[in-house]
Structure formats: structure tokens, C-alpha cells
Amino acid sequence: xxxxxxxxxxxxxxxxxxxxxxxxxxxxxxxxxxxxxxxxxxxxxxxxxxxxxxxxxxxxxxxxxxxxxxxxxxxxxxxxxxxxxxxxxxxxxxxxxxxxxxxxxxxxxxxxxxxxxxxxxxxxxxxxxxxxxxxxxxxxxxxxxxxxxxxxxxxxxxxxxxxxxxxxxxxxxxxxxxxxxxxxxxxxxxxxxxxxxxxxxxxxxxxxxxxxxxxxxxxxxxxxxxxxxxxxxxxxxxxxxxxxxxxxxxxxxxxxxxxxxxxxxxxxxxxxxxxxxxxxxxxxxxxxxxxxxxxxxxxxxxxxxxxxxxxxxxxxxxxxxxxxxxxxxxxxxxxxxxxxxxxxxxxxxxxxxxxxxxxxxxxxxxxxxxxxxxxxxxxxxxxxxxxxxxxxxxxxxxxxxxxxxxxxxxxxxxxxxxxxxxxxxxxxxxxxxxxxxxxxxxxxxxxxxxxxxxxxxxxxxxxxxxxxxxxxxxxxxxxxxxxxxxxxxxxxxxxxxxxxxxxxxxxxxxxxxxxxxxxxxxxxxxxxxxxxxxxxxxxxxxxxxxxxxxxxxxxxxxxxxxxxxxxxxxxxxxxxxxxxxxxxxxxxxxxxxxxxxxxxxxxxxxxxxxxxxxxxxxxxxxxxxxxxxxxxxxxxxxxxxxxxxxxxxxxxxxxxxxxxxxxxxxxxxxxxxxxxxxxxxxx
Numbered sequence: 294x295x296x297x298x299x300x301x302x303x304x305x306x307x308x309x310x311x312x313x314x315x316x317x318x319x320x321x322x323x324x325x326x327x328x329x330x331x332x333x334x335x336x337x338x339x340x341x342x343x344x345x346x347x348x349x350x351x352x353x354x355x356x357x358x359x360x361x362x363x364x365x366x367x368x369x370x371x372x373x374x375x376x377x378x379x380x381x382x383x384x385x386x387x388x389x390x391x392x393x394x395x396x397x398x399x400x401x402x403x404x405x406x407x408x409x410x411x412x413x414x415x416x417x418x419x420x421x422x423x424x425x426x427x428x429x430x431x432x433x434x435x436x437x438x439x440x441x442x443x444x445x446x447x448x449x450x451x452x453x454x455x456x457x458x459x460x461x462x463x464x465x466x467x468x469x470x471x472x473x474x475x476x477x478x479x480x481x482x483x484x485x486x487x488x489x490x491x492x493x494x495x496x497x498x499x500x501x502x503x504x505x506x507x508x509x510x511x512x513x514x515x516x517x518x519x520x521x522x523x524x525x526x527x528x529x530x531x532x533x534x535x536x537x538x539x540x541x542x543x544x545x546x547x548x549x550x551x552x553x554x555x556x557x558x559x560x561x562x563x564x565x566x567x568x569x570x571x572x573x574x575x576x577x578x579x580x581x582x583x584x585x586x587x588x589x590x591x592x593x594x595x596x597x598x599x600x601x602x603x604x605x606x607x608x609x610x611x612x613x614x615x616x617x618x619x620x621x622x623x624x625x626x627x628x629x630x631x632x633x634x635x636x637x638x639x640x641x642x643x644x645x646x647x648x649x650x651x652x653x654x655x656x657x658x659x660x661x662x663x664x665x666x667x668x669x670x671x672x673x674x675x676x677x678x679x680x681x682x683x684x685x686x687x688x689x690x691x692x693x694x695x696x697x698x699x700x701x702x703x704x705x706x707x708x709x710x711x712x713x714x715x716x717x718x719x720x721x722x723x724x725x726x727x728x729x730x731x732x733x734x735x736x737x738x739x740x741x742x743x744x745x746x747x748x749x750x751x752x753x754x755x756x757x758x759x760x761x762x763x764x765x766x767x768x769x770x771x772x773x774x775x776x777x778x779x780x781x782x783x784x785x786x787x788x789x790x791x792x793x794x795x796x797x798x799x800x801x802x803x804x805x806x807x808x809x810x811x812x813x814x815x816x817x818x819x820x821x822x823x824x825x826x827x828x829x830x831x832x833x834x835x836x837x838x839x840x841x842x843x844x845x846x847x848x849x850x851x852x853x854x855x856x857x858x859x860x861x862x863x864x865x866x867x868x869x870x871x872x873x874x875x876x877x878x879x880x881x882x883x884x885x886x887x888x889x890x891x892x893x894x895x896x897x898x899x900x901x902x903x904x905x906x907x908x909x910x911x912x913x914x915x916x917x918x919x920x921x922x923x924x925x926x927x928x929x930x931x932x933x934x935x936x937x938x939x940x941x942x943x944x945x946x947x948x949x950x951x952x953x954x955x956x957x958x959x960x961x962x963x964x965x966x967x968x969x970x971x972x973x974x975x976x
Contacts, residue, residue, distance in 0.1 A: 296341050299334060299370075303327075310539070310572045311335045314343055317566035318539040319559070323603050324588075324911035325579025325874070328541055332510060333366045335539060339508050340374055347377035349507035351528075353386060355516055357848065359872075360385070363512075383521055385848055387480040390487070392844075394498045397490075398483055403840060405474040405692060405699040406847035409433070410685070412465075412476050414701050419464045422727075432461055440478040441520045441553040443485070472698050472732070481520050488527040500531065507534050514542035514562070518553035526565065538566070544599050545592050548868060548905045550898075560599065575602050579874050581610035584917050587947040588910040594942055595900045612949040615940065616920045621658040623955045624920050628879050629662055630955070631918060632862060635877055639916075643669050645876035647863040649909045651888040655881060656864050663862070673865035679850040683801060683813045684820050687792060688846060691824075694774050694788075695843045697734040704733070710800035713762035722763070725754060737767035769795070777839050784839045785824040792821065867909045878913035880906075883921045883937045906939045 300308055310320045311334045322328035339345045354360050360381045367375035395404055416429040488499045529535045540562055547556035563569045577585050585605050618624035635641040648659055656672055663670045686709055692702035708714040726733045739745045741764040773791045777784050801813050889902035921936045
């Protein structure tokens with residue numbers, strides 16, 4: 294199908310967004326308005342009609358899933374040219390550039406990328422050395438907030454000195470730099486420093502980066518933080534194509550302020566880019582008239598927003614059902630009964646149903662009942678594949694091979710499987726590293742060389758048995774490092790041989806029961822297979838390039854969990870549901886103190902809570918149920934609950950109240966059954 298026929302199938306506003314060119318464009322894309330199609334066709338139009346080089350079109354978004362889906366759609370439409378476009382997350386794009394120019398910032402090209410767990414490990418180590426008792430999560434949150442709200446390198450330096458946790462922050466930043474490592478916030482921060490540096494070489498590199506972009510598209514712009522906002526501005530600065538930018542987003546769906554995101558970025562885009570054209574996609578292709586009308590009436594109560602006219606040709610369907618429960622158990626039973634009614638009377642599938650809640654703890658009563666009733670369900674936000682112990686262990690081996698100065702990874706695997714390097718020896722190793730200002734890998738190198746070891750002070754601290762254990766580990770790493778960079782065999786084959794040699798599978802068998810061992814082996818084999826099958830679609834990346842494999846792995850470890858679609862009822866937080874749609878949605882726990890949260894302090898926070906409720910409502914296509922309890926227990930005491938004020942903002946004409954009485958009596962046998970089923974599920 295040619296481009297013209299595809300464009301002719303769009304509505305007028307979508308078509309305008311696709312073919313507009315030569316000036317900055319802000320596309321306001323309310324829920325269900327077909328924005329993905331608009332972005333896809335826009336890229337196709339830029340290539341086929343405007344004649345832009347595909348490799349100079351950059352499309353940025355927030356998750357690997359969204360970026361991969363976008364590129365896949367382009368390739369389906371343009372099988373050859375589509376492979377060249379750059380569709381990635383902000384972090385992936387930053388890595389792509391920093392691999393080329395990190396030397397200008399004092400890093401080596403093979404810098405390590407530390408994920409959340411790695412950063413926490415470094416902070417805990419610094420805490421122990423400084424003998425400070427501060428929650429590592431709070432420290433890391435403070436560091437991330439600082440990095441993501443930065444204005445300049447000078448301000449960054451001053452904040453390190455003035456911050457409440459200055460000692461830890463300073464040592465954390467110095468540790469990462471000295472170990473040739475960046476955390477995920479550094480990826481964006483260092484790109485910003487590169488783009489704004491006054492250094493001659495950085496200026497030249499920055500101009501090359503800007504010249505490599507003929508058109509920039511940014512999706513979900515309402516989710517950008519201050520740092521991402523400034524990176525976008527810098528990429529378009531001093532650029533002959535500075536008007537070639539399309540921003541897509543919806544301020545009404547900005548719900549990530551806790552991550553540093555701000556809707557102010559999208560609200561002020563017109564002021565930042567002169568001659569900007571604003572196009573609002575008004576047609577909703579997802580929700581029924583009743584749901585859309587109700588959602589519009591809720592969100593219009595926010596003052597700080599872009600006014601949008603939303604309409605739909607979808608049928609009215611049913612009104613929104615409101616149910617008041619006497620307890621969480623009664624609320625869960627009401628939802629359960631409605632689900633079965635929908636399954637057997639309305640032809641709805643399990644996977645077409647979502648139960649959305651403000652906080653994770655609200656899922657408990659539903660999960661317990663569904664287990665007891667044997668209702669197929671899945672609680673989203675489960676255990677990330679890449680966070681599993683066995684996957685992190687073998688990943689640490691991979692990272693240590695690529696960068697032996699990545700001490701977080703090195704220390705993780707130095708005695709896994711056990712090789713005689715116990716806690717005392719490890720403490721001695723770390724102590725000597727710190728006292729002598731030498732990296733642990735370099736200490737291992739000295740210990741492994743007879744002549745160097747005899748001439749060094751280390752001979753006074755390590756006995757022969759300790760030396761042999763450390764030497765064996767060092768030689769293992771060096772031998773396999775040489776093999777992977779000689780490229781005589783496929784990288785993943787070499788890595789598999791290493792895992793076999795160290796006896797990692799035997800180590801798992803020794804430390805786990807049979808069922809857990811089988812599970813871990815399954816995950817391990819899946820991970821090793823993924824290395825073997827790895828191939829980056831970007832033609833400039835070398836197939837089976839170990840650095841590219843390691844880079845991709847780091848990014849996956851920090852990315853949101855991608856859930857596999859199963860025919861199960863979905864239980865998830867409203868935040869997790871963003872970007873998804875379901876035929877049936879239950880918004881549960883819709884009470885004051887829950888949504889809106891009891892922690893809000895001003896109108897700004899109240900408006901974000903309302904946007905969250907709006908996002909929940911607009912996930913529904915045909916049926917929407919909103920439930921709340923008039924009583925909840927806290928710390929063993931019962932307290933009255935009241936319906937959320939957001940329910941009161943829905944027009945009465947769109948509501949129907951279900952007053953059916955529910956018997957939610959739970960017997961002792963029920964409780965025992967639930968406990969046994971939960972225990973079996975966890976095994």
C-alpha cells in the first residue's frame with residue numbers, strides 16, 4: 294500500500310500532523326487518538342515525500358518496547374529504508390553518542406553502565422566506610438533528583454558541596470568516574486555536558502551530533518524531566534534543521550512527577566519554539582461515548598492544561614457502574630461476580646479485563662479471592678527477568694570480562710561459585726585497594742605475577758593459599774578476555790564455555806532444592822540463548838560485538854518490565870496501565886485518601902491525582918466500573934472511608950449505581966485455603 298492511500302485513511306487532524314513540515318509542531322494526542330499511527334506515517338512521509346535521509350531521522354521515546362514497536366512498524370512499511378532510522382529511548386540514544394565521544398569527558402569508550410542495584414551497592418559500601426546510617430534509597434533518590442534538575446556543570450559541582458549528603462554524594466560520583474562507570478542518570482547528564490561544554494573538541498563533537506539530525510521526533514513529551522527537556526533544546530540549537538521537530542504528547546496524561554517529569558515542558562513548548570504549530574488529535578478511537586464524556590468532565594476541572602475537544606463515533610454502550618462496598622472483601626467479591634458475568638454473558642476474554650488501583654497493597658484482597666476461586670489472573674509489576682539472582686550473576690561475569698575495572702560486578706562474582714575467597718580475604722582485598730589507591734583488578738594482576746608480588750607491599754598481607762585463590766580467578770578472567778577479543782569464535786559460545794568451566798550450574802544445584810534449581814536453570818538457559826541469538830537491527834553495530842551485547846543488557850536491566858500477554862485477568866497499578874487499553878476496566882479503591890492521595894499538599898498535586906484518575910478511566914473501551922469501600926482497616930482498627938471527589942465530577946447521566954448486596958463472609962477454612970495456595974504459588 295502506498296503512502297498516499299495510507300494518509301487518505303487518516304482523519305483531517307491526523308493528516309495535518311503527518312504532512313506539516315518546515316516549522317516546529319506540537320501534536321496534542323489525547324488517549325486513544327491514534328498517535329502511534331501519526332508518528333509512523335510522519336516518518337514515512339519525511340522519507341518518501343520530503344526526501345530526508347532515514348539515518349538522520351531521530352525518534353525518541355521512554356521505553357524499549359515503544360521504541361522497538363515504532364521501528365518495527367516503520368520497517369513493515371519501508372523494509373529497506375526503515376532499518377536506518379534511529380528509534381530509541383533517551384538513554385539508548387545517549388549511550389550511542391557517548392560511546393563515540395566519552396573520551397572528551399574523561400571516560401574510556403568501554404565505560405560500564407550501573408543500574409539501580411549496582412548504584413545501591415556502591416552507596417552501601419561508601420556508607421560503611423564513612424560509618425553513616427542513612428537509607429541508601431534516599432541517597433540515590435537525592436542524587437538522581439539532583440542530576441535530573443541540573444542547569445549547568447558549575448551548578449552541578451556546587452550542589453555536590455552543599456547537599457545534605459555531600460560526603461556520600463561526592464564519593465559516589467568520584468567512585469563511578471574512577472571506575473569508568475556511569476549510572477543511568479549520568480547517561481543523560483553527560484550528554485548534556487557534552488552538548489553545552491565550552492571545550493573546543495566538545496563543541497566540534499556537539500556540532501557533528503546536531504548535523505546528524507535532519508528531523509527530531511519526541512513521543513510522550515509530557516513525561517520528560519528538566520534534563521531531557523534541555524537535551525532536546527540543545528540538540529536543535531545551532532542546527533540548520535532547528536525547525537524540523539515534532540513533539541507528541543498529552544499534558545492530561547502527565548502522571549510521573551515522582552520521577553522528575555513535569556507537564557510544564559509540553560505546556561511551554563510554543564514559547565520555546567517560535568512559529569510552532571499546535572495540532573490537536575480530537576477523535577477518540579478507543580472509548581465509548583459514555584466513558585469519554587465522563588472522562589472529559591473529570592479532567593476539565595484541572596486549570597493547568599491545554600483545552601482539547603475530544604469526540605468519538607463509538608457507540609454509547611453502557612453507563613459507568615458505581616459500587617459501594619462495606620469492606621475490601623465485599624469489593625473483591627463484587628468484582629469477581631461481575632467478571633464472571635462478563636465472561637459468560639458478554640463474550641469478554643480474561644485478558645480483556647483490567648483491575649486498576651492507586652497502590653499495590655490494594656491488590657491483596659482481589660488476589661486472595663481469585664486464588665481461592667481459581668480465577669485466572671496476573672499481578673503486573675512482577676519480578677524482572679533481568680533482576681533474577683542467576684541472571685545477575687552471569688551478567689556480572691559478562692560485565693567483568695568487558696570491563697575488569699567494574700568493581701561492582703567483579704566483587705559480585707569473585708567467590709561465585711566458591712573458590713576460596715571468603716569474607717575476610719575479600720575485606721583484605723578491598724582494604725589494600727583503598728589504602729594503596731589501586732583498583733582491585735590491578736591488585737589481582739600484581740598478585741598473579743611472581744616478580745611483581747615479591748617486590749610489592751602486598752606480600753606482607755596475602756599468604757600463599759590466598760594468593761593462589763586470587764590468582765586463579767584473575768587468570769580465568771584474563772584468559773576469557775583474550776578469547777573474546779581475538780574473535781576466533783562467536784562471543785556467546787566463548788561465554789557459555791566459561792559458565793560451564795566455572796561450574797555455575799553445579800553451584801545452583803548445590804544451593805537450591807530440585808524445584809527451585811529447575812526454575813533457575815530454565816532462566817539461565819533462556820538468558821544464555823538470548824546472548825546467542827542477539828542481533829542489533831542497527832547496521833552499524835557489529836553482530837556479536839561483546840560491547841554492544843553488554844550495553845543492551847545494561848539497558849534492559851534498568852528498563853520497565855515487559856509483561857507477556859496471557860489470557861488472564863490483569864491486576865495492576867494505574868501507573869502501570871498507562872499506554873494500555875482493555876474492553877473492561879475496574880477502578881477499585883476509589884476513595885478519598887487513596888485517589889486523591891492523603892499526601893497531597895497543593896493544587897498542583899491534586900491536579901496530578903486527577904490526571905491519574907483520568908488515565909485510569911481512559912484505559913476502558915466498553916465497560917467501566919468504579920468501586921470504593923465505606924470502611925477500611927488500618928493497623929487492626931476500622932476507619933470510615935468516603936468516595937473520591939473525582940466520582941462526584943462525573944455527570945449523573947453517565948452513571949448507574951449497583952446496589953446489590955454481597956455476602957463477603959470469609960470462613961476460617963477459606964483463610965487456610967488462601968494461605969496454602971499462596972505458599973504453593975511462591976515455591
